[in-house]
Amino acid sequence: MIGFEDLVGQQGPVQLLVNAFKKGKMPHAWLFTGETGVGKKTAALELAKICNCQNRSAGSSHSPESETGILPRSCGQCRSCKKAIAGAHPEIRVINPSKMLIRIDQIRSLCAELGLKSDEASRRFIVFAGANRMNAEAANALLKILEEPPEHTVFVLVAPDTSDLLPTIVSRCQHIRFNPIAPKDLETYLTDQCDKDHQQAMIIASLARGSLGRAKDMAGQDWTERRRFIIDQLRCLQQQPRGFRHVLAEILAGDKDRLEGIFEIMKNWYRDLAVIKSAPEQIYNRDIIDQVRAGRSEISMDALLEISDALAAAEKAMESNANTRLVIDKLIERLAMSAAGFPLNQCA
Ligand SMILES: [Zn+2]
Structure with a gap:
């Protein structure tokens, strides 16, 4: 209760x-x-x-x-x-x-x-x-x-x-x-109520940025898997055929309950790519810092700025009740275009 x-x-x-x-x-x-x-x-x-x-x-x-x-x-x-x-x-x-x-x-x-x-x-x-x-x-x-x-x-x-x-x-x-919740309070909640060890609690608390709702979502069984899936897709986007990108947009747009969380994962990922060189101690995805470093070498700062605009525009469109599928489709295309022209990563 x-x-x-x-x-x-x-x-x-x-x-x-x-x-x-x-x-x-x-x-x-x-x-x-x-x-x-x-x-x-x-x-x-x-x-x-x-x-x-x-x-x-x-x-x-x-x-x-x-x-x-x-x-x-x-x-x-x-x-x-x-x-x-x-x-x-x-x-x-x-x-x-x-x-x-x-x-x-x-x-x-x-x-x-x-x-x-x-x-x-x-x-x-x-x-x-x-x-x-x-x-x-x-x-x-x-x-x-x-x-x-x-x-x-x-x-x-x-x-x-x-x-x-x-x-x-x-x-x-x-x-x-209502204030953002202090990382220490989130950590205590995660260790006491969600059975997380200290290391896991620290990582989730830094990713959740003051929100217990986000922290609970991330503490769930499938969040790490979801983040891995999304980051893998983002790193490969520019190499994928258009048809594949449409399917990806369909999958993401179809997961309506998790769409907000999916946006969080994307924003955190690109934000980390933008700061890893200048302030590595400030990245959110600390547990996968090697991936963040590799991801950064695949993309330019200009592209990251464009991507940040694309994500903000997509969120605004969703808030003004635009068609989710069309918004995600357009977003994925913009992400792929922004990242295009840079060294290809080791996409399976
Ligand atoms: Zn009562």
């Missing part, structure tokens, strides 16, 4: 939430910003669970002094907690982007729901995962709701930063910044 104490390296944000809860001063709207995988959505859902738990422990909303220092906890057993854990609590709603965007239809159907009487829970929570992925129409509709928020309802907007949000929305929210 997840509780506030299980959020790794976020004592500051958790304390702000706990204070608001204990003092009974829950704002109508929170905005949680920070890197992917640092615990923003988890914190929002835990707050919703605690506020609705029928047997919560420590720090009821009216006894702030008596429970100082003790984090409130949901029981995990009552009807409300069980529904929340199953993701089926009628008063705890998560609005996810549909095909990369939160659209006006989703806000309209939310408005209809908000008009209904709530009876199951003391507080209704609406969590917008990816609040930065709202089109203008949806954002304006949300702003209207926030201007006249319904009673007993808490909105939580989750986003990497405020740059893609309407300033008028940001100003209506209480803003909490």
Whole structure:
């Protein structure tokens, strides 16, 4: 069972939430910003669970002094907690982007729901995962709701930063910044919870760049294999016939759940190639430094700059809801073209 104490390296944000809860001063709207995988959505859902738990422990909303220092906890057993854990609590709603965007239809159907009487829970929570992925129409509709928020309802907007949000929305929210998680905290988590030895934990912590979500993904059985596959393909791209590159694009684009992780592997790889000569101690893929050195000898710095632009353009296109397959196809072609004309590696 997840509780506030299980959020790794976020004592500051958790304390702000706990204070608001204990003092009974829950704002109508929170905005949680920070890197992917640092615990923003988890914190929002835990707050919703605690506020609705029928047997919560420590720090009821009216006894702030008596429970100082003790984090409130949901029981995990009552009807409300069980529904929340199953993701089926009628008063705890998560609005996810549909095909990369939160659209006006989703806000309209939310408005209809908000008009209904709530009876199951003391507080209704609406969590917008990816609040930065709202089109203008949806954002304006949300702003209207926030201007006249319904009673007993808490909105939580989750986003990497405020740059893609309407300033008028940001100003209506209480803003909490979630920090990147310190490598030491990630290492401890990986050794204690994921059975990694010290060396493995250190490598994953450096690759995860402050994100527990990424670290957990990398700690999974098949991540090393996936990274090997992708790096092998990247090093051979310019020698492969076009038909092969299309197939590769199809494979990568088809793995939608892992696409973000695949982009991470690509970005880390090319970033390491760019820094290996000037600052070898700063590379992320430390466990395969020999491959990084070999990879660097196969590509020019100009090509690496072009590739960095291509990756950024592809990510932006995905965020604006472009066709995944076409974006990956174009990316793979650009990577192959950028790398072309340099000494061929020992591609099997
Ligand atoms: Zn409970």
